[in-house]
Amino acid sequence: MPRDVSTPAGARAVTAVAPAKINLHLGVGDLRADGFHDLLTVYRAVDLWEQVTVALVDDDDPDVVVVSGPGAAQVPTDRTNLAAKAVDLLRGEAGSGARLAIRIVKGVPVAGGMAGGSADAAAALVATDRLLGLGLGRAALEERAARLGSDVPFCIRGGTALGTGRGETLAPLLHARAEQHVVVAIADGGLSTPVVFAELDRLRAERSETGRDLPRSGGVEALVEALAGQDPARVAGLLANDLEPAALSLMPALRKTLRAGAEAGALHGMVSGSGPTCLFFCADREQAIAVAAEVSETGVAREVRLTHGPVGGAHVIDNPQQTPQKTP
Template sequence: MTSTGPDTVHVRAPGKINVFLKVGAIDDTGYHDVAIAYQAVSLYEEVRVREASDFQVEVSGSVELSRVPRDGANIAIRAARLLAARTGYRGGAHIEIEKHVPVTGGMGGGSADAAATLLACDALWSTDLPREELLELARELGADVPFAFTGGTAIGTGRGDELSPALAQGTFHWVLALADFGLSTPAVYAELDEHRARHAQDIFPADPRPTVEANVLQALRAGDPHMLADAMHNDLQAAALHLEPSLSDVLELGEQSGALAGIVSGSGPTVAFLAADVDSALELQVALSAARLNVVRATGPVHGARIV
């Protein structure tokens, strides 16, 4: 197949916050089913792709980049190769990623890169895969990649990649405390499993098929930040705090500084604070910046990966 597409394709894809995350019991394959309420937020990855004879990636951006692979291990290159293999495309792609979502920060930045690359290469190469097939490839790349495609607000079950849209009204205002270190998702899950094993006598066994609680859906549907603050939950938070105790101080500081609630996003270490409105978010951003935290404001929900 030869390409007749444009010279460069630019796609923007959002990071996400898990406003609710329940982790099921570990299964025989070593995986957990999860139930997630995802919200796409206005921190974006900018991905530009042009034709090349092989696959290359360049990375820049406003976040710490030392942990981003620059070789075939980069998820964007894996996404481009997967699409080429699926469609029989014989060329390559030069991929430029401008990152604004924290790296290994629990906000799905890599997943956004993968979704953006699939969309960009499909347009660049004129391979024109139906959206369902692109989502199928997204699932192969990682559990959060399909959501980076769809954006908005959604419920993820299974591995997190079985998505159903959730009704959400209005705009939620977030202040995100970014860490200067990353947390490995497998390490956080392993810590959760160890925690559950250590305390098996004292805690209820994990539900093998978790679900998102009704009060979360009601809060999103109502567009009510106070309701959502009461409903937010993350099963991985205790494990992340155990691995990185300094995050407890960040959570406490945010809640003392006017946040309605704070939550570790995904496997961390980004801490997401929900504010009542834009003015409260600005005040919180100022207070946390004065305490020497690296913070950014974001709003949600926003749309998923789109060609710019």
């Protein structure tokens, strides 16, 4: 549950939260002329949260970005921060000269392939919309979110969704409601998403020259069908991530982490998005607890957490101590 954050004395403030994402399927196309890749992905929001407070401050006070929580030192606090970009976007749209302070409490692994920065942007959009009284609906917020990053619209929406384009075009999978329990193994260090994509391009080109093309995940029809049911083993057998070979190439130690999860009895283990966080999918909470304990004992990960999904998307919380919404 997000922790409380202080706001300037006498300031009006709005606090919002947004969830982490995992990719149950991440198919990556070839590099496009615009520098992006076409993606085919199945997103799922899980119960790890970013908390963002946007506060009105006095005109002579500076705009500030303050970050706390695990990995806070790795997060930029200038206007390149995605939450700051989100605030600046809506402030400019409103024609407002208001001074706005941003306070972020991290709950999602930093540079871990779980969209922590995108969740910050999503929460900041929702909070700023409420604070400035813009009254934007969910669709309008998602459109603005797409300008900030490929994963930001999904962090607004939450639940489970099919993503295409750069991942920003979403189709909700409303039938995919069965609870899924996941062990999150957080690596010591991070991976840059652009660097991982570049490594994938390099590996594909290298393999193509030798006639041994890198395997690619196929369609998502079988996974989407499985998500409508209640069989976690069937779902686990259909999970895929085209970025995993690139993440393993850049950080070979992750192979030990994946092996530890397999030996602990997880239904399936894989790198989360661009990594280096690893995910282990389990049959139920009891198995997840057991897998988490065994993986933790091996020392292959800096931190091991339990989570589950699907959960809802970004939303305002009236009390920063309250539990975020659990349903999509």
